[in-house]
Amino acid sequence: MSLYIEESWDAALQEEYSKPYFEALQTFIHHERLSGKEVYPPHELVFNALVKTPLPAVKVVIVGQDPYHGRGQAHGLSFSVPKGVTPPPSLKNIFKELINDVGINAPSHGSLESWSQQGVLLLNAILTVEDGSPLIHQKRGWQQFSDAIIRAVALRKDPVIFLLWGKNAQQKCMNVNELIENRHIILIAAHPSPLSAYNGFYGCKHFSKTNAILQSLNKSPIDWQI
Numbered sequence: 001m002s003l004y005i006e007e008s009w010d011a012a013l014q015e016e017y018s019k020p021y022f023e024a025l026q027t028f029i030h031h032e033r034l035s036g037k038e039v040y041p042p043h044e045l046v047f048n049a050l051v052k053t054p055l056p057a058v059k060v061v062i063v064g065q066d067p068y069h070g071r072g073q074a075h076g077l078s079f080s081v082p083k084g085v086t087p088p089p090s091l092k093n094i095f096k097e098l099i100n101d102v103g104i105n106a107p108s109h110g111s112l113e114s115w116s117q118q119g120v121l122l123l124n125a126i127l128t129v130e131d132g133s134p135l136i137h138q139k140r141g142w143q144q145f146s147d148a149i150i151r152a153v154a155l156r157k158d159p160v161i162f163l164l165w166g167k168n169a170q171q172k173c174m175n176v177n178e179l180i181e182n183r184h185i186i187l188i189a190a191h192p193s194p195l196s197a198y199n200g201f202y203g204c205k206h207f208s209k210t211n212a213i214l215q216s217l218n219k220s221p222i223d224w225q226i
Helices: 007-012 020-034 048-052 089-102 142-154 167-172 206-216
Strands: 060-064 120-124 161-165 185-189
Touching (some): 048 120, 142 167, 161 167
Parallel strands (some): 060 161
């Protein structure tokens, strides 16, 4: 089974491939697909976040929970949907904050690929899901693998900005600062879900803050317009 993992990530994650949890995870996903279950995203897009944003290029990390579970929605980038697919509520709320924060024009689609190509790692904690069944692959090993991805970023000497929206993302990355001696910058806000966006996501200004930090580090800011 080809993993479709980009070269720099492939090197950083080599130790994970031979661990029993990862082998069991890949076997499970393979059998689920063979059995006829609809598993999202498609096999070739499971590691799309790593393909689009090589490890040396990472400037910002946005951590989601698991892929969208509707047909055609998931393409391996957290919060993003392919062009032509209606943006889900959380993504619509992200756009509202972007418009208020940095004044982008209202997007005509929901693909965040342009962010990933500028160094924004759009990582889900769980990389697969079954049609109509959110979090069904939660205990299959993806959490351990995504921990290894975050660790690889955290061990870099170059500062990276982590945007942690909601308790799940915050808990997942709660040890990052200890891991890397406070090199990195962590911005915390509520999740952009309609259930929590008014409790601290709206008005967090993470997009303008991110660009101000990047410029202070002599790095190019992110063009948030899509």
